[in-house]
Amino acid sequence: MGDPGLYTPRSVTWQLHGDPMMWVVGVRALYLQALLPRAVRGVLQNSDFRRDAWGRLGRTADFVGVTTYGTTEAAERAGARVRSIHRRLTATDPVSGERYGVGEPGLLLWVHCAEADSYLQVLRRSGYPLTGAQADRYLAERRVSARLVGLDAQKVPANRAELAAYFAEMRPRLMAGPEAREVDAFLQRPPVYPLLIPARDLLWHRVAALAYAALPPYAHDLYGRPAPTPATVTHRLRTTGTLL
Template sequence: MTTSDRPRRRTAPREGADLGLFGPDSVTWRIHSDPAMAVAGYRALLLQATHPLVMAGFDDNSDFRQDPWGRLQRTGEWVATVTYGTTEQAERAGARLRRLHASLAPGVEPETGLSYRVDDPDLLRWVHCTEVDSFLTVYRRSGPRLSTADADRYVDEMRTSARLVGLDPATVPHDLAGLRTYLRDVRPQLRLTRVARRNVVFGFVPPMPGWVRLATPARPAWIGLMTLALALLPPWARRLYGLPGLPTTDVGAAGMSRMLRHAVLALPADWRRSPVEREARQRAAGTVPAAA
């Protein structure tokens, strides 16, 4: 009998068990484990693309166009490790990311002529805040109830993630009001450059193996997912993309997001959870392989 075949027993978590940077009682675990995050991640990418310097840094230093699926997978693994990994795993992932960012050469955004560094705190702060806003917004619009107090708590918890990428936690919003103020204040800097438009179009129709494209519904399903993420952007961001910022779009997108979430929730929990999340929940529950 292999370890995976053995019956499992539930015990109290052992004293000193490492539950990571957040733990099962955090709002972060509650939000990040929800199926709505599949759409929220793509909304964050679309929102990040509206900052010219962030988009230039991404385009100059990312292998997204050569390996889009690998790039998306690595981003998902980063979020999962920071959320559910042990403290050591999360801190190690943060150190690797900071070293990578520091090693990248400065660049110039071609349309504005402005120079940038990937590890510029202003750019890191934009990426951080758009992720937090997207995860929180899509979660709430997909149906689950979340009080304002818990929304504030989530924004505050995510300052730990900001520290890992190299930001001073004191310089990022600690509550929902602060997050909204930040997003409002940065809007004059935003526009959709030619590079951003090209990459967004590519993101809607990334390359797929022929058999996947022809024998499965993967292509239309992917386009539908990205279209939903685009519809869930705030009205001002949709207008940057040349789309209407009508309230009817908000209502329709929220309805579709709820339907998608309920469909995914019908799947077994282990199918929906990454390996690192399953391991974290086992540590939290004190579940260990029984003796042979």
């Protein structure tokens, strides 16, 4: 009876974003996003995530939740807020000294595609019943969120073939530089209150390790840390998905 929002309950996005594996998805996306130097610098030079890691993760989850399940007005308002922040922030290339905006379309597109790919890869490998046609539909639907953060929706991959072509094009530009190493170290041992350290070492370490293992092989090569075989990773994802 009310406003169903930008996606509506009939969308694939509505279904996927409610799956508890989204926490593994989010960490995998961060690992992948950090491999584009210009993108990760924008985060490290403007973010307080080192001091407020859990707050940042919570705000990101809130954005996904509001844009997926909120009213149209709430989703558009959240998108406008993100676009406003992007317009004000800049980053500096430490080598060339170039100063650039963190809202560059190329950077936003990388972040968007890394997140969308992470949803599809993690959920499908964890046993979520998603057909190829539904996966393509999900990517087409995600053009809505791309528009919200400031991208031209028509220039965003709308199916698996277009997404694969995009990643093939981007691979020569990826590297695990100092900033990516910092993100890697942070994700393995994020700061917590002393009393929560045992829980972090027991629970969070497993989430981060599984997210890293679920990355594509070229990402493992760039980071330089080995991962289990794809079959072993898929088994662990399926076991985790079943338990959750």
